[in-house]
Amino acid sequence: MISFYRFFYTLVRIYIFAKVFYLLFMTSAYPESYPLSMLTWWMYFLIFDIWLEVMLPTKNDKKDEPLN
Numbered sequence: 001m002i003s004f005y006r007f008f009y010t011l012v013r014i015y016i017f018a019k020v021f022y023l024l025f026m027t028s029a030y031p032e033s034y035p036l037s038m039l040t041w042w043m044y045f046l047i048f049d050i051w052l053e054v055m056l057p058t059k060n061d062k063k064d065e066p067l068n
Contacts, residue, residue, distance in 0.1 A: 016045060
């Protein structure tokens with residue numbers, strides 16, 4: 001079940017990155033039709049995602065092991 005969530009999470013991240021790059025291109029090519037304000041929500045989501053990746057522990061975290 002965890003592998004399904006990781007797969008789903010990876011698909012969501014790929015979609016978000018593709019959407020941001022698409023909107024960046026459209027904002028530079030057609031600034032009247034695609035203002036930068038359309039892109040801000042997606043950028044906030046990416047920053048939140050990066051923050052979660054940094055803050056959440058991983059399986060390989062060795063904080064509980066004593067130092068030798």
